[in-house]
Amino acid sequence: MPSGLRIDLLGPLAVRSGPADVSVGPLRQQAMFAVLALNADRVLTPEQLLDLVWDDDPPPSGIKVVPTYVYRIRKALPDDVRLERTTAGYILRLDPGVLDLERFETAIAAAGRVDEPEQALAIHDEALALFRGQPLSGLPGQYLAGQRRRIAERREKALGARIELQLAAGRHVEAIPELIGLVADHPFDERFAVLLMNALAGSGRQAEALDTYQRVRRTLVEQLGIEPGPELRAAQEALLRVDPAPPLVRNELPYGGAAFAGRSTELAQVVTALRPGQGSAPPVLAIDGMAGIGKTTLAVQAGHQLATHYPDGQLFVDLHGHTPGREPLGSEAAIDHLLRGIGVPAEKIPHCLEDRYALWRSRSARLRLLVILDNAPDAETVRKLLPGAPECAVLVTSRRLLVELDAKRRLGLGLLPMEDAVELLTELAGPGRGDQTAVQELAELCGRLPLALRIAGARLRHRPAWTVEHLNQRLQGSRRLRELDGDANGVRTAFAVSYEHLLAEQAQLFSCLGLVPGKDFDAAAAAALAGLAPVDAEQLLDQLVDASLLLELRPGRFEFHDLLRGYAAEVAEPGDGVLRLIEHYLAVGGAELGPAWADLERANLLACLDVAATQEWDDAVVRLALVLAPYLHTRGRLDEIDHVLTAGLAAAARAEDAEREARLLYLQGHIWQFRCGGDKGVTDLRRAAELAPDSAPELQARIFGSLGYTLGTQEPASDHSELLRTSLRLGQLAGDMRVVIETLGRLAALAVRQQEFTRALEYYERALDLARELGDERLEPELLNGIAVCRLAEDEPLPALDATRAAQRLAAEHSLDFSLSYALCHQGEAYRRMGRTKLAVEIHEQALTLAIENCTHLDEIDARLHLARSLRTARQAEAATAQYDLALRLSQDGQHTPGMVEALTGLADCTPDRVRAGRLLRQAHAQAAGSGHAALAARVERRLTPTALPS
Missing domain, CATH: 1.10.8 (Helicase, Ruva Protein; domain 3)
Incomplete structure (x- = not known):
């Protein structure tokens, strides 16, 4: 099954690839995907898709909208999902089992071939559990509305069959609540009324069964003017001939509550596990979970459904393991309660406690009892109270995971959906x-x-x-x-009682964890926060999980329930734990945060920075900002970068730390250069140059290199080479080859802007050799992209393609999204030069999507210009014009002259109006010349000869 794909239609549309949710887009796009899924492995023509999705109200563009929607759906799905275009139309090919609807139909068909009622019932339960609400809920269109009704009718038919199996298995009480709801929802469906009457009669409630008949008959007569059918009348006649069942012995089950929502799956699991005749020992099921999660409510609901299976009594003992203001119920009181519950008179109960246990085991061995031991403090208390026969069942609830208890099954309750x-x-x-x-x-x-x-x-x-x-x-x-x-x-x-039952070292760690700034953490972080050895912290964390005071939603990652986090913060005592945690994160993350680790801890690092800024722990704030900003830049998280740098610069200024203020200003200027062009960064870079001390030549080298490159992009005619030569000299003086490589790359990039591609290629290849000597693959993609640009300029698409493929592979391996976007741009251009226009368009669309996700103007401008060229080559002038227009507006917003010039010349190429084309080219020439881009101006000027276009 591709990518572990799952498509769920039996509720709101949901698509998952393995553990990840997949969004297939807005509502109408979801509707089209649902239509394709319902018709999986069938070809649908564009006309059929338009009709099925839009009914009688198609969009103004008509059938043209279909390829766009299919394209967006295909891009949203995993790469190996096959949504194909054929000569006749579109087909979504799905492996068996991908659709929940298909799994439902297959299971129901399989249940019909099973002779054993309990086995067939289990298959029905699994099939019906696939429904998560109204099928295809919220999706528009008459076709999907019809499918919604068809699936709902199929579900009701399966419900009826499942209930018939329940009754055949003698599970009358369990069926009653659901049947009451079905009869209320379907007042004219006599089949459900018959089933309810049979269930009530099988539970000894003949009077209620007869009353059901009268109510249904009254509804049919008053609203439809008809009498009940033969099946309903036969059910009434059979009831009139049956004597009422004898009453049960002792039922101590509490009131089940007027409101009970959810937990249907868990309730079915409990009831199934505790039915009689499943072994040689009493079936024991333990329910655990945090305070207030609904353990007792679930146990009582299950007890009521199981009551008829245990006709000798249903006993309920609250052991008060976590009851406010009460000590746990002693073993003596608990066993006395159980003995009285099975009819042992007070004078017959032995004085010796061990004799009482023996009497309980002996008497219960001859009975069919359901025993609920609620709020158990520990496994030892429960073990002493277990009955002595396999015909009995025991249901235990506890806030603690009772690992020592020999339970047939354990059920950990989570939060309600x-x-x-x-x-x-x-x-x-x-x-x-x-x-x-x-x-x-x-x-x-x-x-x-x-x-x-x-x-x-x-x-x-x-x-x-x-x-x-x-x-x-x-x-x-x-x-x-x-x-x-x-x-x-x-x-x-409720939380306080759980906290008070902790051992001292458990309580101490719990209160320390109340200081955690982020949401989740691992054992090493908890150890740093609490000042513990990691192995001790790990053991205590496991104990807090067993006590239902902490969640472990993923192996090794812990977090609080939202309300428990608030309680932990209340009992936490201020200290230097958060500072220890910050030191831990800085030590593990290192000078350059590894992307995989930083992706996991990003929210925690940001939360730590906020706490440190609030407390004015300036050293911690600055150190966090220095490692976070470059990482966030690679991930395109622009708002977070601004927040981090603002906090870091304020802390550095308060601390009067000129060097680290210079480092942060360099990062800010450098990042702004990539995001919006040079203007935004020059002021920061110049201020950084003023602050950087001579004792930090590596920092000075970075600042001068970035400043030289930025000024070179702003003022191509100016002499910026001295700054770049200074950067090279300082980088070599500091022995920092990364600075040398970066500066060579900047020299190459400026040479490209000046159309000096041979010189640029020399710089790029020299820098690439140094990067490979250094062994840092993260430096290579940007240089390989530059080499591709030079090769394309020399009309050598094959070497350019090789360079872009290598850049794409390395950028993907190291999560360098910016370099990946550029690699795709140049790769698509290489394919365009080779005549593979369709592939070029697809690759450039991928590059544009990635650039938009990176939230950088320059990336997006570059991607739109590349896509526009490919569209124009594909003779899609209208689409190309739209991309050139968008690139022009973005370039004007960012005052990005090369982008404006290329967009204007591209628009000239797309228009059939030669007068307008000449006007656009003259505008491009004026823009390039006025901004000092001599090489660009000359290139445009060559197209403005009198023979080319009218003046």
Whole structure:
């Protein structure tokens, strides 16, 4: 299956490639993709696609829009997904199992071939679990609406078949809640009514079953004017002949609650695992999770569904392992409760505790019991209370992972999905209290934690004047835990009990982690923060995870639940932990942050810088800024670069550290040069040159090299060579070959601007040899791109293509997105020169996409100019003109003369109006000459001869 591709239609459209989500674009584009997926491996003509996606309201461009949409979809998908263009139309080829709809249909068909009800039921459960909501929800068009209805009807048919299997397996109680909802949603579907009556009767609730018949009959008569059909009447007649079932023994299960949302998958897992007859020992299932996650609620719901399977009693014991203000229930009290629950009189309970355990095991061995041990403090307490027969079942809940407990299955509860959290809030607070966005925001502020959601819902219910938006405002910042507390069952109180049960060293680390500036961390970072050895920190982190006070969402990466992070910050004590953490990050990251490590830790490094800036830890701020800015530049994160450099320069000025202020000014000027051209960076570079001390020749070399190059791009006629020669001399004096290589590259680039390609090629090849001697592959792509430019200028596309391929490979390996964009530009140009125009257009479109993502004007201008040339060669003059226009506007915004000149000459080439073409060429010539770009002006002037165009 390509790229681990998954396409989910049984809910909102979702596309995943392995673990990563894939966005296929805006709504109408999603609709087209859904149409292609529903018709996978079938050719759809452009006319069919237009009709199926837009119905009777096509866009003004008509069928022309289809290739554009298909192209965007193809670019969004992994490279090995086959969305192909044939002579007849378009076809999306999918391997078996990619579509959830296909997996659903295959599973239902397989279930129909299975004779054993439980096995068929399990297959139905897996198939129906694929539905995540309304199929294709939110996608426009009549065709998709029809498909939505068809799939919904198929689901309802499968639901009916699954419920029939449930009843055949004797699982009547489990089926009732779902059937009640189905009958309410489908009041005229007699099949669901019959199933509900059978389920109620099988649970000993004949009166309710008969009442169901009367309600359904009344609906049919009053609204449709018809009597029930023969199947429904037969179900009623059968009920009238049945004696009521005898009552159950003792049911201690608490009330299941008026509001229960989500957890359908987990509930099914618990019920399936605890059905009788699954081994020679009592089935034991342990549910663990953080405070307020809904463990008890899930256990009680499962208990009610399992009740009929254990007719001798359903016992519930709260062991108070984490109850505010109470010590855990002692073993003596717990065993007494269980013995009384199976009918042992008080006078018959032995005085000796071991004899009580023996009596419990002996008596329970002859019974079919369901025992729920809630809020267990540890595994040892639970082990003593296990019954003595395989016909019994035990369900345990605990905040701790009870690793020592011999449980058949363990279930760790996570947060509610957003859809379920919104449903729970709406059910508790009532509809109409805020728009969907506000309710989702409230769910996030509650951390999608059921306890917090219930408290928030209750506050809204009891305060009719409040809106969801108002409560959201109250939950901002440090007030959040206070707003979600207030009584013995509040969120903070629940967290406090878990914290108080920690051992001293666990509690100390937990409180230290409250100082973490970022979101997640590894064991080494936690060790640095708390001043521990890494091995000790790792062990304690595992213990905090087992205590449900910390999450490990990925191996070795830890983070708090959002609300627990707030509680940890409350109990944290100020200290120098964050400074130790910053030192750790700087030591691990080194002078040049490795892209893979920095991508993982970027948010944490930025958060550390913000804390350090707030505390005015100037040395830490400057050191972080010096390593972060170059890394962020390679990743195109422009807003973050500005933030980092602003903070770093302020800290360096406060510290009166001239050298490091010069380094930061150099970085700022250098980066601005690449982003928007030279004008923005000159002031910073000149100020950096003033501040840089003679004791730092490497820094001076970098500043003079960048300044010389910048002035050379601004004022081509000026003598900038002295600055560049100074840069070379200082770089050699400092023994810094990287500076020498960079300066040679700048000399080459300026020679290219002056159309001196032979001299430029000499500089580039000399610099490339030095880079390879140095062994730093990250320096090579920019030089290889320059070599490609020179080869193309000498009309040698094959050597240029070789250079761009090498540059592309190295840039991709080292995540150098800027160099990759340029490599693709020159590679496409080489293919254009070789006559492979279609391939050139595709490659230049890739280069433009990457340049836009990099957020740099110069990259985007260059990519648009290359794409425009390829489009013009492909005789797509209108599309080429559009790209030249955009490149011209961007060049004018950035005062980028070469871009303006090339865009104007390109527009002249695209227009059939020779008078307008001459006007554009004269405008280009004036721009080049007026800006001192003599070589550019001469090149344009050659096209302005009297025989070429009219004056």
